[in-house]
Amino acid sequence: MSKLAAFGGTAAVPKHRRRSEWPLVEDDDRKAVITVLDGARLVSDTDGENPVAALEQDWARQFGYGHCVAVSNGTAALSLALSALGIGPGDEVIVPALSFIATGLAPVHQMAVPVFADIDPVTFNLDPDDLERRITARTAAIIPVHLHGAPADMDRIMAIAARHGIPVLEDAAQAPGATHRGRPVGSIGAAGVFSLQVSKNIPTCGEGGLLVTGDADLAAAMRRGRQFGEVIEAGRERDYVSYGLGWNHKMNGLQAAFTSSQLTRFEDYERARQANIGAFLARLAKLPGIQVPTALADTTHVWHILRFRFDPAAFGLDGVPPEALRSTLRRLLRAEGVPMSQYQLMPLPDQKVFVDRLGFGVGHHPWALTGAPGTVAGEGYPVTREVIADSLTIQKRHLHPEAGDLLALYADAFEKVWAAGDMVATLAKAAS
Template identity: 50%
Template structure:
């Protein structure tokens, strides 16, 4: 069998192989941005500006929501959505412990308290069985995250929330256009929040966000909150009167124009990404040492991030050796030219901004989140390009090569484990 690159062999991904770029920038994107520059209309307050309003209309239609508001970024989208729904100081918001930090920062910026709950070991989304334990008399909202592009169990979340009178805000930052039981993420809860960060499946040329809702009152409040609490008229002069506490969280027209041309290609890009990723996962699923990301029959998947788990038992190791095995596997894959990383290293509750500060969060037991963080690694971004199939085929070869050398890697893990044990 070929020697591992970490021990002097030839890497599965040849050195110098250019990674597939993301986002893909076409002549249509360039022309859309240049069109805004030529127009001189750069913000929502510019007379005659159309790109921002058009993006809002098109995304509302794509999601199946009555209203959409474009904002500065995904975290602002979450904060404004929660604030528009009435979440404020002292309220509790239930969030999954495995997510990007912005999920939990959003309620904290409002003076609310995130309550961290565990995730499902297969989907990595909020474990709905934990909701009854997490809720208290101060709970105001549930913030499910469609992590990595897979929708959370929204029917269960919504049933629980409706029974308790709680607001549901979807963190759909990684699930643009993804279906869940016949509907699309962002149209399921009271409000949905999307990120348009340049790394996302639907990107802009920098930062941006979208808020969706079917409630006109929530849309009106969110609209005021993104613009200093003002009501901006469709026509006529700006009033400069702030009616509610708001932010300056507007998107600009250049960003909106760029996202509109990306949106025109979203479904085709996602179709091709689906084919490429499914092909990779079908190959890796044949390797007993790795658990591939879950795909469920009742919902789609955006495949924004690909998280793989290692199985210590398949390598002849014990569960307590999982973190070291993951480290060794990642080192081997990087030597093979595979761009792997961890994407979160501790539960959200242990981020310094939250840990040890009762006013900034409380956590339930999180055994699954800890286990997933111990034994998993991710592939990010390179697979988003619809032309990524050749690289993903090489990634599959690299994983197979690592598995073929499982006994050697297990011996490395054993040696490292012994070195870490106290004398």
């Protein structure tokens, strides 16, 4: 057995092999941005063809959406979609307890109360059974998240929503290109949102977001919302009249052109990623005590983040807290050159903004509008808490289409650490 790097041995992943760039910025991307800089159409309210409109058309055509609206970021997309759906004061919006903070904040921005539901232990997405238990007379929307790039159980979620007459807004921020039963995520509910933040599978050169829908009226409402409530149409002189509440959530032409250029390579990148990550996960799945990320049958996972769960019992650690094994494995794997990290240190309902109801004005709106008790740190959501306690993630390094060799070295590192199972157990017991 090779000596573990944490104790002076040679790391499985040499330092010179650890760098993996993402995003890849190619000459075509630079040319696309320079072309916009040399032109006169830098913003989305420019009359006629512009890079923002071109991205909207490219994205809709690539994935099969009826309408696409480009905005400044994914969080703005969530808020605009809720606004277009008529969500407002006194409403409740059900969101999963495990997600990025934006999913929970978006309802509050609309003066609606986020109601948290637990997750599935395998896909880490909204648990349909717990979702249905959380529905009340005030429930006005449901936001399933396709977390890490894995589609949520949209068949069951849509069936529940239909029974109660509740619209569904898909948070597909991490899942461009993912499909559910042959349909692209984002097209199944009333609307869907994507993030183009620089870490995403399809990035822009900074921040950006997209809304998609098959409803022309909803798309028009989203367009008004991103531009101060104004109506901006080709061939129509701008009148500077706000026809409804709006924001300044526009995307600029540089961001749009960069993403359009990246989009042309997405299919090639995605094929390479599926092959690389599939081979990597197949090796890890053979190790005892590790649950590798997976997806529902007849769905496509796009692997934005790779989350692994660890079982203490498989290491002979009955009674040892899962956090002790997690921290031990994190230390040992990082020493071998595998950048293991946590994603989300707590369930969303434990975030201070929700526990202390730090909303708007005196009286803690929107919670005061509904009489809702708010959340209490530590209550409920047992699966979310278990997943956070016993899992680690790999982020970004696997997105490079030529990361196959690096992932093979990562697999070597996992196998090396697992071969030292007695040492892992000793360290985990000490950590507990």
